Amino acid sequence: MTPAPTRYPAAIVVLHWLLAGMVALALMAGTFSLAELPNSSPDKVGALRGHMIVGIAIGVLMLVRLVVRLRSPLPAHAATGNALLDLLGKAVHRGLYLLVLAMVASGLATAMAAGLPDIVFRGVGALPADFSAYAPRAVHGLAAKILMLLVALHVAGVVVHQFFLKDRLLSRMWFGRR
């Protein structure tokens, strides 16, 4: 039996850091700019266009990542020496996949319900007064808060591994000999 690799495959490393940047951007811009901008603002359609393009690109790259993951040998799950923390680590990883996909699905559902593809990409029709009448918009807002919490837990886990356990966890998600 071939031993488990010591690092993630290069394609996963690229996708991990690309998606980390794009998800952070979508979360920050969504919270501090898009949601704050009234639908009556002349800048709103442009802001929605940028957000939707980034959000859909995140969805496509997540699917590519899942396929690459399923077809590649992966390093063993990192261990802390504490069964409960190891379980939390696994749960956070699964949760991150689930929540990012939920963000893409609820964003798309909001956009379809409000007719945004035509308004934003074809210039046909007008934005509703706001999106509060659309149920998927509430899911999108709640999922964003849970995703932020999971990202914070994920980063905290990396800090514990890298600086307290000193097991060089970050090098597994970087380039080098596998």
Ligand code: HEM
């Ligand atoms: C991982 C991908 C995504 C992330 C992280 C994200 C993030 C966010 C955040 C943080 C907000 C503000 C939520 C709030 O404060 O209540 C938001 C709003 C929104 N997002 Fe996304 N989003 C993503 C994907 C998408 C996609 C794919 C679409 C549509 C194709 C979309 C459409 C919208 C819309 C229509 C709003 C409402 C803006 C408003 O209320 O004025 N999002 N998004």
